[in-house]
Amino acid sequence: MKARLILEDGTELTGKSFGAVRESYGEVIFNTAMTGYQEMLSDPTGCGQIVTMTYPLQGNYGINRDDFEAVRPYLHGIVAREHCEYPSNFRSQQTLDSLLKEYDIPGISEIDTRMLTRRIRDKGTMRGVITTKNTPVEEILETLRLRPAQTDQVSIVSTNRIYCSPGRGARIALIDYGVKHGILRELSNRHCDITVVPYNTPAKTIEQLRPDGIVLSNGPGNPKDVTQAVETVQQLMQTFPVFGIGLGHQLFALANGADTEKMKFGHHGANHAVKDVEQDRVMITAQSHGYTVTPASIENTDLIVTHLAVNDGTIEGLKHKTLPAFSVQYHPEASPGPEDSSYLFDHFLNIVVEYIKGVHPNATTR
Numbered sequence: 086m087k088a089r090l091i092l093e094d095g096t097e098l099t100g101k102s103f104g105a106v107r108e109s110y111g112e113v114i115f116n117t118a119m120t121g122y123q124e125m126l127s128d129p130t131g132c133g134q135i136v137t138m139t140y141p142l143q144g145n146y147g148i149n150r151d152d153f154e155a156v157r158p159y160l161h162g163i164v165a166r167e168h169c170e171y172p173s174n175f176r177s178q179q180t181l182d183s184l185l186k187e188y189d190i191p192g193i194s195e196i197d198t199r200m201l202t203r204r205i206r207d208k209g210t211m212r213g214v215i216t217t218k219n220t221p222v223e224e225i226l227e228t229l230r231l232r233p234a235q236t237d238q239v240s241i242v243s244t245n246r247i248y249c250s251p252g253r254g255a256r257i258a259l260i261d262y263g264v265k266h267g268i269l270r271e272l273s274n275r276h277c278d279i280t281v282v283p284y285n286t287p288a289k290t291i292e293q294l295r296p297d298g299i300v301l302s303n304g305p306g307n308p309k310d311v312t313q314a315v316e317t318v319q320q321l322m323q324t325f326p327v328f329g330i331g332l333g334h335q336l337f338a339l340a341n342g343a344d345t346e347k348m349k350f351g352h353h354g355a356n357h358a359v360k361d362v363e364q365d366r367v368m369i370t371a372q373s374h375g376y377t378v379t380p381a382s383i384e385n386t387d388l389i390v391t392h393l394a395v396n397d398g399t400i401e402g403l404k405h406k407t408l409p410a411f412s413v414q415y416h417p418e419a420s421p422g423p424e425d426s427s428y429l430f431d432h433f434l435n436i437v438v439e440y441i442k443g444v445h446p447n448a449t450t451r
């Protein structure tokens with residue numbers, strides 16, 4: 086069946102429908118990862134996005150039980166050069182097409198994704214629609230113009246009640262703004278006693294859990310849409326070690342008086358070089374963000390820039406001058422992508438152990 090992708094600048098591309106047959110609106114971004122479509126389409130950070138995959142073939146190794154980054158995918162659509170209907174992989178349990186149908190997510194293939202990516206790079210991220218209907222372009226553009234920007238993504242993807250993933254190690258309160266399973270896996274591998282709390286949990290409730298450290302998760306949308314988070318982070322960082330990832334990094338910056346801004350087309354992929362300025366070392370990282378911390382806004386804060394993106398010099402990591410709190414814009418849990426940065430979880434847990442010793446000088450069990 087024929088489908089069209091229409092962008093707010095009037096671009097109209099015709100391709101072939103796969104996945105759900107449904108009209109879907111979203112922010113059209115491009116992702117440069119060469120593998121990992123299952124992880125990317127189930128990363129809650131993508132809630133509200135139509136993702137153009139720059140790697141030309143999608144679906145060729147199918148979908149398996151184990152590589153999801155959330156219980157369900159939240160993407161608003163996927164754009165591919167070529168979609169493979171007959172996957173070949175020993176782990177494959179279903180096709181990309183059937184997964185998208187199951188969750189009512191439309192896909193469009195046979196699109197010139199190189200041209201589309203260049204257009205997004207030139208004009209910046211644009212809103213768009215995938216549709217199989219024959220609605221005239223002018224009518225669709227008018228609907229796009231009138232549609233308010235989505236601001237409720239975090240409340241859609243966050244858990245709505247507290248749950249535990251028990252362990253015998255450090256007790257970590259993880260604030261779920263749209264957490265990827267990769268972060269839970271990294272903490273579980275290190276025996277953490279994890280309590281996941283909804284995005285709007287008050288600081289007092291989190292304090293009552295008596296955590297040893299706080300992780301602020303990744304998540305979708307504009308950090309400024311998560312209004313109550315700033316105050317919560319401000320309170321928690323006075324008492325506990327804090328590690329922010331992705332949206333958690335941006336909220337940590339806002340909580341310290343810095344500012345964030347929208348990027349032209351963001352960083353989405355599994356091959357972004359980041360420089361650790363203190364260690365003078367470069368890592369290849371997984372990234373997925375459309376917002377960034379404004380460099381000039383750091384000046385009068387207690388924050389220090391620890392990491393920079395090699396391609397465009399944007400801020401990729403921060404730490405507090407005096408408190409045991411730090412954050413990274415990229416994804417140290419990879420999923421998908423290189424695991425160069427998993428040492429950050431060890432770094433955080435070392436800080437947590439120091440904190441435990443400070444609070445309980447005789448602690449021996451951890």
Ligand SMILES: NC(=O)CC[C@H](N)C(=O)O
Pocket residue numbers: 130302303304305306307308330331332333335372373374375376377414
């Ligand atoms: N990686 C993330 O958590 C993304 C943060 C935020 N939604 C952004 O697009 O910038």
